[in-house]
Amino acid sequence: MQKAQCDNTSANKAPRVDRRVWGDEDEIVAAAIDYACRRILQAPDPVAGARPAADLALAAGTAIAPWGIGGAAALNLFDRVLAPATRAQNGTMNLAYIPAAPTRAALAFDAVTSAANIFAGTWEAGAGAIHAENEALAWLTQLLGWPSTAAGCFVSGGTMGNLSALITARAAAAASRPRPTDGWKIVCADSAHSSIRSAAQAMDVAVVTAPLDQRGHLTGSAVNAILDSTTGVFAVVATAGTTNAGLIDDLDDIAEACERHQVWLHVDGAYGGAGLAAPSVRHLYSGVERADSFIVDPHKWLFAPYDCCALLYRDPAAARAAHSQSAHYLDAIDRDVHNPADLALHLSRRARGLPLWFSLAVHGTKRYSRAVEQTLTTSRLVAAAVRASDYLRLTIEPELSVVLFERPGWGPHDYASWSARAAETGAMLCVPTQWNGATVLRLAFVNPDTRASDVIDTLRTLRTLR
Numbered sequence: 083m084q085k086a087q088c089d090n091t092s093a094n095k096a097p098r099v100d101r102r103v104w105g106d107e108d109e110i111v112a113a114a115i116d117y118a119c120r121r122i123l124q125a126p127d128p129v130a131g132a133r134p135a136a137d138l139a140l141a142a143g144t145a146i147a148p149w150g151i152g153g154a155a156a157l158n159l160f161d162r163v164l165a166p167a168t169r170a171q172n173g174t175m176n177l178a179y180i181p182a183a184p185t186r187a188a189l190a191f192d193a194v195t196s197a198a199n200i201f202a203g204t205w206e207a208g209a210g211a212i213h214a215e216n217e218a219l220a221w222l223t224q225l226l227g228w229p230s231t232a233a234g235c236f237v238s239g240g241t242m243g244n245l246s247a248l249i250t251a252r253a254a255a256a257a258s259r260p261r262p263t264d265g266w267k268i269v270c271a272d273s274a275h276s277s278i279r280s281a282a283q284a285m286d287v288a289v290v291t292a293p294l295d296q297r298g299h300l301t302g303s304a305v306n307a308i309l310d311s312t313t314g315v316f317a318v319v320a321t322a323g324t325t326n327a328g329l330i331d332d333l334d335d336i337a338e339a340c341e342r343h344q345v346w347l348h349v350d351g352a353y354g355g356a357g358l359a360a361p362s363v364r365h366l367y368s369g370v371e372r373a374d375s376f377i378v379d380p381h382k383w384l385f386a387p388y389d390c391c392a393l394l395y396r397d398p399a400a401a402r403a404a405h406s407q408s409a410h411y412l413d414a415i416d417r418d419v420h421n422p423a424d425l426a427l428h429l430s431r432r433a434r435g436l437p438l439w440f441s442l443a444v445h446g447t448k449r450y451s452r453a454v455e456q457t458l459t460t461s462r463l464v465a466a467a468v469r470a471s472d473y474l475r476l477t478i479e480p481e482l483s484v485v486l487f488e489r490p491g492w493g494p495h496d497y498a499s500w501s502a503r504a505a506e507t508g509a510m511l512c513v514p515t516q517w518n519g520a521t522v523l524r525l526a527f528v529n530p531d532t533r534a535s536d537v538i539d540t541l542r543t544l545r546t547l548r
């Protein structure tokens with residue numbers, strides 16, 4: 083293992099802690115950081131991926147032993163066996179599910195964030211980090227067209243963001259009216275993310291499913307009809323960028339319906355919220371300025387690493403009322419300052435918004451807009467190639483960066499085997515989904531380095547191969 087490289091840095095002029103139990107860890111620290119550096123800069127392996135559990139267990143052997151296997155062996159095990167058994171989310175041809183394409187600056191700063199080990203639950207312990215996180219949140223607030231009094235925090239993912247927002251919405255409703263005899267209800271469309279149903283289940287509330295229109299959008303009139311005839315609805319969830327098809331619900335009309343009925347509007351932009359930064363699609367989000375809460379996952383389309391969801395409230399008072407935890411040992415905490423712990427279902431938290439903050443600071447918001455636009459351009463070029471081809475069919479017109487298309491004449495089995503072959507060779511990760519009951523192929527673009535021409539070339543294999 084190489085010699086520790088951080089011996090002469092200014093940080094090390096500070097007195098060092100006594101290492102009574104752990105002994106000297108200098109070498110392993112240097113080796114791990116050096117490994118992280120190489121890993122951030124190198125192109126990911128496109129064929130890396132899961133392997134059967136028994137197979138993996140055999141290859142990995144035993145790492146946790148009474149006196150440790152040592153840094154070199156543990157790092158080597160991660161590098162040779164464990165990391166290759168994970169999918170490279172930032173591969174340029176990983177277009178399955180919703181991949182991730184963090185900037186290298188964001189990845190590096192994630193390591194810095196870990197090194198600083200900040201408790202970012204309360205202002206008192208994490209002020210500097212929280213200030214920076216809030217600056218990143220303020221950029222989102224501005225994109226939303228919300229007042230600067232809006233506030234929020236970063237949570238682990240969209241699932242936690244949705245749950246926290248809905249808990250706040252219910253607490254706000256419960257503060258002003260008695261619990262309905264048949265219980266509280268959430269209204270959302272079938273196209274809403276599965277995490278909304280999960281949240282409803284965790285909260286023991288019912289979900290009323292609103293119908294979609296022909297274009298696959300939740301509309302204001304559908305929401306109105308339900309709110310007119312249903313009691314006990316405390317929140318409507320609209321999606322700004324459905325996960326399956328990248329469609330944006332009719333936010334303005336839905337906001338109108340919610341205002342008329344005085345019901346909380348939560349907008350789930352976990353994937354699609356990033357499009358707020360792209361002038362070419364910004365108009366599709368019109369009405370989002372009227373929402374009460376909003377989430378976006380920077381780990382999806384805003385170039386931050388896992389795990390990171392920005393949760394925002396137009397008026398954070400309701401969130402504080404719903405989420406502040408109290409205990410005698412927390413009595414000393416100042417509740418009049420910005421405590422991220424008071425705004426979601428969490429207490430201890432890492433400053434997971436810092437990698438986004440750093441990357442925004444490094445690259446600037448204009449470059450962020452350009453990066454999102456770049457992925458939109460890529461999806462439009464691919465959609466155009468599909469439209470022009472005589473053996474493929476575009477399933478729906480894309481609104482954001484998800485492209486659904488078909489190979490007429492093929493069935494589920496054909497799609498599955500084509501998809502498996504493309505993954506095996508590392509050519510492309512593209513998995514089938516369902517649209518209106520039929521199997522179709524789906525591409526999700528979040529990586530500005532993906533080249534449309536590479537994707538179009540790979541799609542040519544759909545003409546013959548199966």
Ligand SMILES: *Cc1c(COP(=O)(O)O)cnc(C)c1O
Pocket residue numbers: 180238239240241242244275277321323324325350351352353354379391
């Ligand atoms: C991905 C996604 C979620 C869930 O986010 P996680 O970070 O995976 O928990 C919620 N809503 C939408 C629309 C999503 O695309």
